[in-house]
Amino acid sequence: MAASRNLPIGFEASVAGGIPILRVIHESTAGDRLRAVHGILNGTANYILTQMESRAIEFDQALQEAQAAGYAEADPSLDIDGFDARDKLCILARMAFGGRLKVSDIPTYGIRQVRAIDIHSAHRLDSTIRLVGSAEQTEAGLEVSVRPWLVGCRSMLAKVEGVNNAVFLLGDKIGMQMFYGRGAGGDATGAAVVSDLIEIARDLAAGQLSAKKVSGFLDSHDVGICPKPRPVSWYLRLTVKDQRGIVARVAEVIAHRDINIDSLEQEPHLPKERLSFVITVEPVSEPIIQRAVGAINAFEFMLEPVLLLRVE
Amino acid sequence: MAASRNLPIGFEASVAGGIPILRVIHESTAGDRLRAVHGILNGTANYILTQMESRAIEFDQALQEAQAAGYAEADPSLDIDGFDARDKLCILARMAFGGRLKVSDIPTYGIRQVRAIDIHSAHRLDSTIRLVGSAEQTEAGLEVSVRPWLVGCRSMLAKVEGVNNAVFLLGDKIGMQMFYGRGAGGDATGAAVVSDLIEIARDLAAGQLSAKKVSGFLDSHDVGICPKPRPVSWYLRLTVKDQRGIVARVAEVIAHRDINIDSLEQEPHLPKERLSFVITVEPVSEPIIQRAVGAINAFEFMLEPVLLLRVE
Structure with a gap:
């Protein structure tokens, strides 16, 4: 064999x-x-x-x-x-x-x-x-x-x-x-x-x-990587310097790409100058969430890039 | 090989x-x-x-x-x-x-x-x-x-x-x-x-x-089975016809064999003619708990034999 x-x-x-x-x-x-x-x-x-x-x-x-x-x-x-x-x-x-x-x-x-x-x-x-x-x-x-x-x-x-x-x-x-x-x-x-x-x-x-x-490595054709992966849910954690209207501006960026927010929570007991928000969103293909993340990362109130987790 | x-x-x-x-x-x-x-x-x-x-x-x-x-x-x-x-x-x-x-x-x-x-x-x-x-x-x-x-x-x-x-x-x-x-x-x-x-x-x-x-089946010697397994915890479920003094009699049988009860709970909302007790005990070797179970099974109020589970 x-x-x-x-x-x-x-x-x-x-x-x-x-x-x-x-x-x-x-x-x-x-x-x-x-x-x-x-x-x-x-x-x-x-x-x-x-x-x-x-x-x-x-x-x-x-x-x-x-x-x-x-x-x-x-x-x-x-x-x-x-x-x-x-x-x-x-x-x-x-x-x-x-x-x-x-x-x-x-x-x-x-x-x-x-x-x-x-x-x-x-x-x-x-x-x-x-x-x-x-x-x-x-x-x-x-x-x-x-x-x-x-x-x-x-x-x-x-x-x-x-x-x-x-x-x-x-x-x-x-x-x-x-x-x-x-x-x-x-x-x-x-x-x-x-x-x-x-x-x-x-x-x-x-x-x-x-x-x-290595068997399986002999094939001459390339594996075709899927350009638009199936929708999955995502977890985003934002670390921000608090100012008025942050939630509204982030929510607008997300809604603009037809992404539905599943949950949003601001971690309590954190200093105003370094707040964390966690957002989970309903299933969406990766390129779409990545564009939203890119837009969020460009906001002046972001202290570090969004952490993005795939939800199982 | x-x-x-x-x-x-x-x-x-x-x-x-x-x-x-x-x-x-x-x-x-x-x-x-x-x-x-x-x-x-x-x-x-x-x-x-x-x-x-x-x-x-x-x-x-x-x-x-x-x-x-x-x-x-x-x-x-x-x-x-x-x-x-x-x-x-x-x-x-x-x-x-x-x-x-x-x-x-x-x-x-x-x-x-x-x-x-x-x-x-x-x-x-x-x-x-x-x-x-x-x-x-x-x-x-x-x-x-x-x-x-x-x-x-x-x-x-x-x-x-x-x-x-x-x-x-x-x-x-x-x-x-x-x-x-x-x-x-x-x-x-x-x-x-x-x-x-x-x-x-x-x-x-x-x-x-x-x-x-079958390799491993060629050996001529018997596997030596341990006569006194190491102590483990046990779960016992007793199904009884309710009468006065059941708990005391069961507890006495258990204590008589130097077994320590870890928890005892009577399931609520059951008819008096068919009650269930669940007892968990601290680690003890199997022959000892089996002797206690044998003694409990002999009680006239037992409706069916004790269910014995090994606790992981």
């Missing part, structure tokens, strides 16, 4: 304790139609988010602790800006859906902007925040991104805590499958749940893996 | 969409020390429990609906009395820990006695009920059983809903790994998450599998 479907031999042997996730995807694509692959693919980012969540600490403190614990490098950008998750997602998506996909074509947002106030607002919405890589095959093409999501507390995504990873496969026959376990870092390297993925990503990043070695 | 460690060739090929769970365990045992394997191994029983949970219906109705939906056989005993889960657990445990283990040596309790009132009581304790097969290697031997557990709502076990299965592996290096997906039944057969396990169990039940074919 490996030979006939071009599964490279190396994929057959998983590191002890690791899940042969690429092999599982490879076999799933033989007997089923995969619809989506998504996952929590970076243990360091997940550690930071869940520390912020469980201990109500700020991003900077959580990051420093992750570095002290050996989970994050001195330059943590690969982890917290989503690039490591993006590289892994790229391999998963190519394996699952075939065709060439460049990492640079995957919209990637990290968690650097997430603040304690967002975790707090998420809780108010019975939710929490996770950095999610997702690739979904639709009739209009592949929807793919790495970004922070607002996920319901009852969601499987929310159950992934600490330096753990999880990969979710959705297929017509298999329904939803989930693979969960430690990510790399600390003592767990070599026993990570997706060790094979980590190895391939490392080789790719180092330019050591010839594309020919 | 397969050859050198006696992994039968058949194990290498998983059914499309299925997780090669036995292969994963096999490889884990090569590079790691597994401590425990447990899982929700019967989709029908899990469907019944989660229907009772989400719709507050009685056991009989949930069972009838499972039969109508094609999840349960006309004789549902294999599913609801835990025998199917026991057969699968036996294979998992032999694979994980080596040595011979007879299914008849695995204490097995099903969900036939679980009632809506138990789901209700579980919710009051921020918990729910799952049928769990567990095998844990301890210094005193293997602790192994299939029984209903009271699991916290935030537990991974609680997140396994409907006809899904999940297998959890705990090891020194791997930490906790979880594999989740559809169980057999309905359209999912052949794409179940643990298809290989289901196949082997079927062959074993039919007497078609020679023990020699």
Whole structure:
């Protein structure tokens, strides 16, 4: 089977304790139609988010602790800006859906902007925040991104805590499958749940893996990325210097693009010179919400760019 | 690797969409020390429990609906009395820990006695009920059983809903790994998450599998079952005909065995001729709680045997 479907031999042997996730995807694509692959693919980012969540600490403190614990490098950008998750997602998506996909074509947002106030607002919405890589095959093409999501507390995504990873496969026959376990870092390297993925990503990043070695990477056609992703709900957090009429002006920008506000809340007990608003909006395609965010970011009262979370 | 460690060739090929769970365990045992394997191994029983949970219906109705939906056989005993889960657990445990283990040596309790009132009581304790097969290697031997557990709502076990299965592996290096997906039944057969396990169990039940074919089944020594499992907490539900002094007599039986009551609640709004009490007790080894349950069952006011749940 490996030979006939071009599964490279190396994929057959998983590191002890690791899940042969690429092999599982490879076999799933033989007997089923995969619809989506998504996952929590970076243990360091997940550690930071869940520390912020469980201990109500700020991003900077959580990051420093992750570095002290050996989970994050001195330059943590690969982890917290989503690039490591993006590289892994790229391999998963190519394996699952075939065709060439460049990492640079995957919209990637990290968690650097997430603040304690967002975790707090998420809780108010019975939710929490996770950095999610997702690739979904639709009739209009592949929807793919790495970004922070607002996920319901009852969601499987929310159950992934600490330096753990999880990969979710959705297929017509298999329904939803989930693979969960430690990510790399600390003592767990070599026993990570997706060790094979980590190895391939490392080789790719180092330019050591010839594309020919990897099945699903042989296809000559590019994956078609969907230009207008399906509507989803969004969470926006604005940090502003208080002045009269802010809410009206923001609401007007949003209404102007036919986006419906689902909820709006001003966080109480904050100093006037640095207020936070949280807005959730009804489902709308990403380009539309991004234009609204661009317009909001241009307001003179904005102290930092809008934090945008996809709502699960 | 397969050859050198006696992994039968058949194990290498998983059914499309299925997780090669036995292969994963096999490889884990090569590079790691597994401590425990447990899982929700019967989709029908899990469907019944989660229907009772989400719709507050009685056991009989949930069972009838499972039969109508094609999840349960006309004789549902294999599913609801835990025998199917026991057969699968036996294979998992032999694979994980080596040595011979007879299914008849695995204490097995099903969900036939679980009632809506138990789901209700579980919710009051921020918990729910799952049928769990567990095998844990301890210094005193293997602790192994299939029984209903009271699991916290935030537990991974609680997140396994409907006809899904999940297998959890705990090891020194791997930490906790979880594999989740559809169980057999309905359209999912052949794409179940643990298809290989289901196949082997079927062959074993039919007497078609020679023990020699299965690695980990070659060992000549028996698995040593732990005679005195470690203390855990328990949930007891008593259904009684009300009369004076019931609580005192039950409490005395429990105190007599040096068991500490953690909580005691009489369900309100029930007819006097059929009252329910729920008692949770602090950690105690199973033989001790079983002796107390035996003594309670002998009381003349007991209308049915105590329902005993292990608390996660």
